[in-house]
Amino acid sequence: MLDLKIVNGRIIDGTGKKAYAGDVGIRRDKIAAIGDLSGRESARTIDAAGCIVAPGFIDMHTHSDLSFVYDRKANGKLHSGVTTEVVGNCGIGVAPVREENRKLLIDYLGTRLIGSIPVKLELPWTSFREYLNWFAANPPTLNIAPLLGQGVVRIAAMGFAKGMPDAAELKDMQRITDAAFAEGALGLSTGLVYLPGEYSSAEEIAELCKVMKPYRGIYCTHMRTESDGILEAIDEALRIGGTAGVPVQISHLKLLSQNMLGKTELVLERLARAERSGIEVSYDIYPYTAGLTSLSACLPPWIFEGGVGKMIDRLQDQAVRSRIRREIAEGLPGWQNFVKSAGGWQKFFVSSVRSEENKHLEGKFITEIGELQGKDPYDAAFDLLIAENGRVQMNYYAMQEEDVITFLRQPRAMIGSDAMSLSAEGVLSFGKPHPRAFGTPTRLLGRYVREMGVLSWEEAVQKMTGLPAQKLGLKARGLIREDYYADIVIFDPDEVSDKATYTDPKQYSEGIGAVIVNGQIALEKGCQGEVCSGRVLSR
Numbered sequence: 001m002l003d004l005k006i007v008n009g010r011i012i013d014g015t016g017k018k019a020y021a022g023d024v025g026i027r028r029d030k031i032a033a034i035g036d037l038s039g040r041e042s043a044r045t046i047d048a049a050g051c052i053v054a055p056g057f058i059d060m061h062t063h064s065d066l067s068f069v070y071d072r073k074a075n076g077k078l079h080s081g082v083t084t085e086v087v088g089n090c091g092i093g094v095a096p097v098r099e100e101n102r103k104l105l106i107d108y109l110g111t112r113l114i115g116s117i118p119v120k121l122e123l124p125w126t127s128f129r130e131y132l133n134w135f136a137a138n139p140p141t142l143n144i145a146p147l148l149g150q151g152v153v154r155i156a157a158m159g160f161a162k163g164m165p166d167a168a169e170l171k172d173m174q175r176i177t178d179a180a181f182a183e184g185a186l187g188l189s190t191g192l193v194y195l196p197g198e199y200s201s202a203e204e205i206a207e208l209c210k211v212m213k214p215y216r217g218i219y220c221t222h223m224r225t226e227s228d229g230i231l232e233a234i235d236e237a238l239r240i241g242g243t244a245g246v247p248v249q250i251s252h253l254k255l256l257s258q259n260m261l262g263k264t265e266l267v268l269e270r271l272a273r274a275e276r277s278g279i280e281v282s283y284d285i286y287p288y289t290a291g292l293t294s295l296s297a298c299l300p301p302w303i304f305e306g307g308v309g310k311m312i313d314r315l316q317d318q319a320v321r322s323r324i325r326r327e328i329a330e331g332l333p334g335w336q337n338f339v340k341s342a343g344g345w346q347k348f349f350v351s352s353v354r355s356e357e358n359k360h361l362e363g364k365f366i367t368e369i370g371e372l373q374g375k376d377p378y379d380a381a382f383d384l385l386i387a388e389n390g391r392v393q394m395n396y397y398a399m400q401e402e403d404v405i406t407f408l409r410q411p412r413a414m415i416g417s418d419a420m421s422l423s424a425e426g427v428l429s430f431g432k433p434h435p436r437a438f439g440t441p442t443r444l445l446g447r448y449v450r451e452m453g454v455l456s457w458e459e460a461v462q463k464m465t466g467l468p469a470q471k472l473g474l475k476a477r478g479l480i481r482e483d484y485y486a487d488i489v490i491f492d493p494d495e496v497s498d499k500a501t502y503t504d505p506k507q508y509s510e511g512i513g514a515v516i517v518n519g520q521i522a523l524e525k526g527c528q529g530e531v532c533s534g535r536v537l538s539r
């Protein structure tokens with residue numbers, strides 16, 4: 001007797017193999033049978049006529065580290081067919097915490113996407129294992145696949161101290177890294193445009209990567225720059241992977257500087273060359289032409305020395321403001337100058353702020369805010385950062401769609417939303433988030449498969465299932481196969497589409513018939529049930 005049977009659908013199994021007609025039978029949390037199951041008894045049956053039955057989507061790059069802590073039914077991703085989220089990206093995360101630096105970490109999280117949730121941030125854990133155990137005790141709607149943030153390791157060991165670690169500090173970071181991998185981390189992530197990653201050399205990072213090699217961890221990196229120096233940044237990522245002998249995942253690959261638009265070949269050549277030399281390299285992308293970052297990340301790195309409080313103090317000073325104006329106009333060596341490379345403040349609009357008084361600024365461009373307040377855009381940005389204690393998120397228009405498409409087409413491309421799980425209601429319904437938080441997989445399927453024919457259904461599904469599961473080393477996940485965990489999405493190929501837009505982002509996707517997580521129906525006919533059957537996934 002089966003617990004659940006999905007009948008009359010077309011199966012896309014996640015390997016890239018062509019779709020075929022077949023039923024899927026589930027017993028407990030696993031796929032128990034595939035094929036013609038008309039003769040098999042089942043407690044429940046879902047009719048998937050006209051629909052595709054695929055493995056649940058794996059969102060390769062998210063910032064949902066705290067989403068499910070504050071709302072374990074967070075469902076923006078679930079409504080787009082996601083059943084697993086990879087957290088701990090871009091060097092930042094929420095564990096492990098060292099007591100003496102707990103406050104530094106919490107303040108810092110507040111300036112980053114993860115910490116933009118409008119609540120008093122608390123981290124009720126210390127070790128990496130305690131953080132993961134939190135989910136075992138309070139299961140979320142989706143599975144969590146955890147990376148360890150290199151920035152978190154460095155904050156634990158060194159706070160925001162600048163410069164190279166000494167031998168003892170490096171040993172300490174290696175110990176912290178080893179413990180987190182023993183406790184379940186799947187990879188190490190860096191965010192080298194953010195502090196404290198920015199202070200870290202390739203050699204320092206490679207030393208940590210060597211520690212995770214026996215655990216078969218992967219190196220995921222938000223590179224040193226995605227702007228003019230992106231090719232050198234790719235070289236650095238590959239050098240780290242090559243030195244440590246670990247696979248590399250380039251996070252949210254994109255071309256965003258005006259000088260690099262259209263030059264995808266230069267990037268792809270480098271990746272191909274690395275592969276020929278034996279480095280396993282792949283990347284993830286989000287299918288949008290605007291990005292999201294924090295407003296503070298638009299400022300030169302020195303402003304942040306000593307933490308957020310110091311940044312706020314410095315921004316009061318007119319001489320500091322003039323220096324920032326000059327440095328944004330002229331650039332600094334080795335610094336990703338977001339504002340200049342995107343073509344100015346008029347490309348940036350506020351996605352979310354913390355305070356009620358400034359809520360009316362959400363959705364407005366920095367230049368508009370300047371005009372509204374009778375200031376130049378720089379002063380508008382500085383004053384907003386001070387008023388919000390650094391907690392301002394920004395969308396910026398900088399990419400071109402041809403490049404997104406070229407990257408999407410590559411066999412090594414996976415899909416990552418670069419967003420946190422949000423919701424249309426409750427504590428996770430705030431600000432004007434980037435629409436990718438609600439629409440990434442459904443935009444890929446609707447726009448880039450059905451409408452534009454950039455990818456086949458099978459290719460698109462593989463990029464969100466089999467490929468990432470293999471890269472992460474997830475056991476028995478990512479394929480429709482007997483004895484694999486029953487993480488499944490059923491969608492209508494004629495209807496599947498994203499509804500979230502930049503101006504009205506908190507809208508659930510359409511065309512997702514059902515989402516099953518570990519054998520339990522989490523979403524059916526657009527409605528979320530009471531089920532929270534997500535687990536922490538390890539290797």
Ligand SMILES: [Zn+2]
Pocket residue numbers: 089090191222251252
């Ligand atoms: Zn990033």
